Amino acid sequence: MYSNIALSIGGSDSGGGAGIQADLRTFMALKVHGCSVITCVTAQNSVQVKCVEPLKKDTLTSQIDTLFSDFDIKSLKTGMLLNDSIINATALKLKSFSIPKIIDPVMVSRTGSKLLEDSAINAYKKLLLPIADLVTPNIFEANLLSNLDIKNQVDIEQSAKSIIKLGAKAVLIKGGGLKDMKGRDFYLDVNGGKKWFINKFINTQNTHCSGCTLSAAICGYQALGFDLIESIQKSKIFIERSLKNSYQIGSGPGPLGHYQSL
Numbered sequence: 001m002y003s004n005i006a007l008s009i010g011g012s013d014s015g016g017g018a019g020i021q022a023d024l025r026t027f028m029a030l031k032v033h034g035c036s037v038i039t040c041v042t043a044q045n046s047v048q049v050k051c052v053e054p055l056k057k058d059t060l061t062s063q064i065d066t067l068f069s070d071f072d073i074k075s076l077k078t079g080m081l082l083n084d085s086i087i088n089a090t091a092l093k094l095k096s097f098s099i100p101k102i103i104d105p106v107m108v109s110r111t112g113s114k115l116l117e118d119s120a121i122n123a124y125k126k127l128l129l130p131i132a133d134l135v136t137p138n139i140f141e142a143n144l145l146s147n148l149d150i151k152n153q154v155d156i157e158q159s160a161k162s163i164i165k166l167g168a169k170a171v172l173i174k175g176g177g178l179k180d181m182k183g184r185d186f187y188l189d190v191n192g193g194k195k196w197f198i199n200k201f202i203n204t205q206n207t208h209c210s211g212c213t214l215s216a217a218i219c220g221y222q223a224l225g226f227d228l229i230e231s232i233q234k235s236k237i238f239i240e241r242s243l244k245n246s247y248q249i250g251s252g253p254g255p256l257g258h259y260q261s262l
């Protein structure tokens, strides 16, 4: 029986750069069997998100139930959850699973489109952060979760403290959104454990869904049995290699090169 199984709960990116497609590629590169629960379908390429359609609540929950009734899923991550209703339904299901849960609070695409309705930020704070083993906001998302305007390293550490107060067991704030912080991510946990995880700056425009890839890699390494800190460490190596191997497929930022990573 093959038991290295991970689950991604998120949106489909028709361009194949982000969302479920990026997560499954990441799992595959780590030799983890990837399952997926689609929350919504996006019509997306490298320059725009043209339309978004959420799935019906029953279709969403049925995917989760069907997977857990048969597979021994070892870890899971969430990505694009779009609205209150999807966050509510997902949180209700996830509460009962005692596997590592990584919450990537996807809010806006690299091309600037909203992937989360404004009114749903509170649902993230109330329902998902309290059940998160790790939450992985970028700078923009950390600002919204902590009501700050992060400008530097000190602000990042302050924001992480606020996010822990919302109930997450650990937080990893990704520095990619600040000019001098690309590759530098700050980790803080509920026990006061803290660490800067740093990878080399890679000079590329092809960073479409570097965030999805990082959280999927952490989830994948946890499915392989590594603890959280080891999983983050390994994922930072994975992300650096994937950024080095990234490529352009349209006129905007291209995807990461997961396959060439190992």
Ligand SMILES: Nc1ncnc2c1ncn2[C@@H]1O[C@H](COP(=O)(O)OP(=O)(O)OP(=O)(O)O)[C@@H](O)[C@H]1O
Binding pocket: 108, 109, 110, 137, 138, 139, 174, 175, 176, 177, 181, 182, 183, 184, 185, 199, 200, 201, 202, 203, 204, 207, 208, 209, 210, 211, 212, 213, 214, 236, 239, 240, 243
């Ligand atoms: N140019 C870069 N060189 C090296 N590492 C980078 C670079 N840009 C981002 N990273 C790293 O990639 C990971 C993802 O960070 P980023 O801040 O880009 O996430 P994100 O904004 O959620 O991405 P996306 O919205 O595209 O999914 C982090 O570990 C970050 O440090």
Ligand SMILES: Cc1ncc(CO)c(N)n1
Binding pocket: 010, 011, 012, 013, 018, 019, 020, 042, 079, 080, 106, 108, 109, 110, 115, 208, 209, 212
């Ligand atoms: C479906 C989906 N999930 C996540 C992102 C984040 O970049 C995206 N652009 N699309």
